[in-house]
Amino acid sequence: MYAIIKTGGKQYSVAPGDEVKLEKLSGQAGDTVVFDNILLASDKNGVSVGKPLLENSKVTGTIVRHGRDKKVLVFKYKRRKGYRRKNGHRQAFSLVRIQDIQLPS
DSSP: OEEEEEETTEEEEEOTTOEEEEEOOSSOTTOEEEEOOEEEEEETTEEEEOSSSOSSOEEEEEEEEEEEOOOEEEEEEETTTTEEEEEEEOOEEEEEEEEEEEOOO
């Protein structure tokens, strides 16, 4: 069983028991989060595709921790002009453990 959810402007394929790095979510570690923007779901009965979302279905998970990713260097350069800009960026994330996928019968 798996589902494709949409959160933080991105799409993620999740299954029960998975730990997924998502864009930072509000809430503390240990809180339960519910994702109701489900685009596609698969179970023993087959694959269900939303138009654009599946109704009466949700994915629940628990926030394991919050953190920041490794630094990504952003380097801008224009040749022969003496223009160089170096910048770094660390994206905040939430690690979520997927508990359950609920689909309509």
